[in-house]
Amino acid sequence: MLQLSVNKRRSDAHRGPALTDLRRGEAGVLDRLDLPEEDARRLMELGFLPGSRITAALSAPGGDPRVFEVDGSEVALRRETAARLKLRFEPGSPGMVPNP
Amino acid sequence: MSLCAGCPSAGAPAAPPASPLRTVALVGPPNSGKSTLFNKLTGLRQKVGNFPGVTVERHTGQVFFPDGRAVTLIDLPGVYSLSPRSEDEQVTRDVLTGALPDTPGPDAILLILDSTNLARQLMLAAPILSLRIPTLVVLNMADDLRGRGGSLDLEALAAQLGAPVALVSARQGEGLEPLFEFLRNSAGAPQPRELPVLQEIPKCRQWAGRVSHRSGYHPPAPPLWTRRLDALFLHPVAGPLTFLGVVLLVFQLLFTAAAPLMDGIRFLVAASGRWVEAVLPASPLRSLLIEGVWGGVGSVLVFLPQILLLFLFIGVLEDSGYLARAALIADRTMARFGLQGKSFIPLLSAYACAVPAILSTRTIENKRDRVATILIAPFMTCSARLPVYTLIIAAFLPNRPLAGAFLGTRAAALLGLYALGFGAAVATARILKSSVLKSERTPFMLEMPSYRWPTFQSLGLRLLDRAKVFLRRAGTVILAVTVGLWALAHLPLQEGKAPPIEQSLAGTLGRTIEPAIRPLGFNWKIGIGLVTSLAAREVIVGTLGTIYGMEGDAHSQSLQQSLQKDLTPGAAVALLIFFAFAMQCISTIAVVRRETGGWRWPAIQFSYMTALAFLGAFLANHLV
Numbered sequence: 001m002l003q004l005s006v007n008k009r010r011s012d013a014h015r016g017p018a019l020t021d022l023r024r025g026e027a028g029v030l031d032r033l034d035l036p037e038e039d040a041r042r043l044m045e046l047g048f049l050p051g052s053r054i055t056a057a058l059s060a061p062g063g064d065p066r067v068f069e070v071d072g073s074e075v076a077l078r079r080e081t082a083a084r085l086k087l088r089f090e091p092g093s094p095g096m097v098p099n100p
Numbered sequence: 101m102s103l104c105a106g107c108p109s110a111g112a113p114a115a116p117p118a119s120p121l122r123t124v125a126l127v128g129p130p131n132s133g134k135s136t137l138f139n140k141l142t143g144l145r146q147k148v149g150n151f152p153g154v155t156v157e158r159h160t161g162q163v164f165f166p167d168g169r170a171v172t173l174i175d176l177p178g179v180y181s182l183s184p185r186s187e188d189e190q191v192t193r194d195v196l197t198g199a200l201p202d203t204p205g206p207d208a209i210l211l212i213l214d215s216t217n218l219a220r221q222l223m224l225a226a227p228i229l230s231l232r233i234p235t236l237v238v239l240n241m242a243d244d245l246r247g248r249g250g251s252l253d254l255e256a257l258a259a260q261l262g263a264p265v266a267l268v269s270a271r272q273g274e275g276l277e278p279l280f281e282f283l284r285n286s287a288g289a290p291q292p293r294e295l296p297v298l299q300e301i302p303k304c305r306q307w308a309g310r311v312s313h314r315s316g317y318h319p320p321a322p323p324l325w326t327r328r329l330d331a332l333f334l335h336p337v338a339g340p341l342t343f344l345g346v347v348l349l350v351f352q353l354l355f356t357a358a359a360p361l362m363d364g365i366r367f368l369v370a371a372s373g374r375w376v377e378a379v380l381p382a383s384p385l386r387s388l389l390i391e392g393v394w395g396g397v398g399s400v401l402v403f404l405p406q407i408l409l410l411f412l413f414i415g416v417l418e419d420s421g422y423l424a425r426a427a428l429i430a431d432r433t434m435a436r437f438g439l440q441g442k443s444f445i446p447l448l449s450a451y452a453c454a455v456p457a458i459l460s461t462r463t464i465e466n467k468r469d470r471v472a473t474i475l476i477a478p479f480m481t482c483s484a485r486l487p488v489y490t491l492i493i494a495a496f497l498p499n500r501p502l503a504g505a506f507l508g509t510r511a512a513a514l515l516g517l518y519a520l521g522f523g524a525a526v527a528t529a530r531i532l533k534s535s536v537l538k539s540e541r542t543p544f545m546l547e548m549p550s551y552r553w554p555t556f557q558s559l560g561l562r563l564l565d566r567a568k569v570f571l572r573r574a575g576t577v578i579l580a581v582t583v584g585l586w587a588l589a590h591l592p593l594q595e596g597k598a599p600p601i602e603q604s605l606a607g608t609l610g611r612t613i614e615p616a617i618r619p620l621g622f623n624w625k626i627g628i629g630l631v632t633s634l635a636a637r638e639v640i641v642g643t644l645g646t647i648y649g650m651e652g653d654a655h656s657q658s659l660q661q662s663l664q665k666d667l668t669p670g671a672a673v674a675l676l677i678f679f680a681f682a683m684q685c686i687s688t689i690a691v692v693r694r695e696t697g698g699w700r701w702p703a704i705q706f707s708y709m710t711a712l713a714f715l716g717a718f719l720a721n722h723l724v
Contacts, residue, residue, distance in 0.1 A: 038185060045223065046180065047220055050302070060339075060431060061340050065432075067330075072220055076544075078431070078435075078544045081545070
């Protein structure tokens with residue numbers, strides 16, 4: 001029911017959609033972590049693995065930081081970090097899907 | 101379902117093992133209920149210290165068996181993996197591999213995992229099992245798993261992992277027998293069916309997923325109550341309001357609810373002091389006991405109720421899971437100062453006393469954020485500054501209404517001093533975080549645990565532990581310093597008696613530093629006060645009382661009049677600013693040293709704050 005128009009949203013347009021493009025309740029499939037190796041590994045240990053499905057949940061007032069549901073737990077990330085977690089996006093089959 | 105699979109034969113007469121377990125380590129991810137289990141197993145038989153050379157806390161405790169044997173449990177910091185990136189992970193790894201000099205490598209491991217999210221939690225099992233140390237896998241939160249309709253086949257999981265598995269609820273104390281059984285008899289080294297390549301996190305996750313799938317793991321339904329409570333606590337409007345309410349309540353209770361208890365301790369200290377005074381003949385020893393020990397340590401002991409109350413609040417907030425939400429809400433504001441959400445509670449606590457505030461920075465995992473928070477906490481206007489502020493303001497500022505009946509000039513001045521301290525803290529935080537403590541760009545990540553009821557045992561043990569830490573310090577460092585200061589004020593003896601304070605060592609010291617403090621508008625009497633107030637800020641009130649030969653009391657008219665004669669208005673403002681900025685507190689210095697693991701930070705902090713105090717007071721004395 002949630003039709004997404006990714007390009008209109010705030011995102012690093014040249015690098016594709018990121019976690020920050022998910023509105024509350026929307027889910028996406030993580031493609032890659034544009035972060036230094038160490039930081040990426042830390043997030044991966046928390047469940048942010050490429051291919052995993054991530055749902056945006058509630059946030060602090062103003063939308064930053066936001067809680068993400070990932071691999072059975074809830075983890076809050078700041079916008080600056082979430083913006084570097086890129087979502088899988090294939091033309092015709094958007095990686096972002098509404099949460100069932 | 102059986103509560104333990106592959107456990108050493110429960111019920112069968114336990115043959116004494118060839119080499120009985122001596123040390124067993126508890127390992128698990130954060131929020132897996134590890135500490136609750138540790139408390140349940142060891143109760144009061146535990147000790148808290150630091151691992152050598154690092155700031156990571158070491159909790160050890162004993163489990164005794166009927167035959168008199170004891171096993172030592174080590175509660176390790178919560179970690180997601182053993183790759184040594186943080187201090188916590190390094191310590192955990194070093195303890196498990198026996199690389200720490202003072203801590204023998206464990207004979208066995210209790211691996212604590214949250215059974216409500218088994219697939220991800222099992223990722224930690226891979227590096228643990230590959231250590232080949234006998235391991236009991238403890239699946240915690242059995243009550244939650246059951247309540248939300250999850251289940252698994254323990255036998256199958258034990259077979260997959262090649263290690264015994266127990267399903268327990270640490271909070272309820274349910275299913276713990278297999279743990280005692282394991283501690284008594286141990287087991288062989290784990291024989292897992294397969295292990296992933298540990299360096300590859302996706303491989304580890306796939307392995308964990310496979311293991312939990314083959315163990316018939318049915319994940320439980322999402323935590324309904326947590327979702328409901330979050331809808332309130334993280335609501336765009338109700339969330340911040342609740343947060344504000346919690347903050348105000350904590351702040352209010354710290355001062356109001358603690359007050360009668362503090363009065364009680366003050367009364368006990370005074371009454372016991374009078375008793376000692378009555379029992380002992382007049383002698384230097386009596387003077388030392390009354391003025392040195394009772395006066396110095398007593399004035400610090402008074403803060404015990406406030407400290408315990410604060411830790412009770414923090415304990416409830418942390419154990420219930422609300423602290424993570426509060427940190428989330430506060431994060432944006434704190435980010436403006438270069439800090440993060442978790443710095444909020446310690447800074448709030450510092451308004452009561454910097455000592456518990458600094459101890460409570462342990463919830464901040466990021467080392468640099470933690471040090472920055474420790475460094476700025478003493479700028480917050482703690483309750484020990486109040487008697488000093490009250491005395492000076494009352495002596496120099498007539499109380500006139502400023503804004504109707506609500507705000508008088510004196511209250512406004514006090515508020516101004518609170519703002520001054522806060523401003524200095526914020527400015528310092530910005531300077532620190534944009535220079536020496538610039539974050540190593542570790543992204544902010546904060547796991548939101550499910551809400552749970554705090555247990556009385558965990559809260560009680562935490563309070564007991566904090567009380568012990570505080571009393572030990574009051575009984576050692578603070579006692580030594582106050583006795584030293586007493587000696588300064590009572591030596592050299594003149595005809596076998598203590599000299600008038602002007603001629604004592606403290607007096608000499610006051611005169612010696614007079615040239616340094618004259619630009620601030622202070623004379624040598626204030627100088628003595630500055631020296632003695634190193635023990636604790638409010639001590640200056642008593643000292644000035646002694647010097648001026650009057651009752652040391654902030655409300656004493658005569659002391660106020662004497663000060664009016666000795667200080668210009670500019671110097672009075674300078675004194676207020678000096679106390680707002682200076683780190684006049686031995687307890688704080690001692691606790692910073694302990695928490696940062698060396699003298700470097702407390703030395704920098706003391707110099708910086710004193711320099712700032714001098715500068716501020718100098719400017720005030722010349723501009724006002």
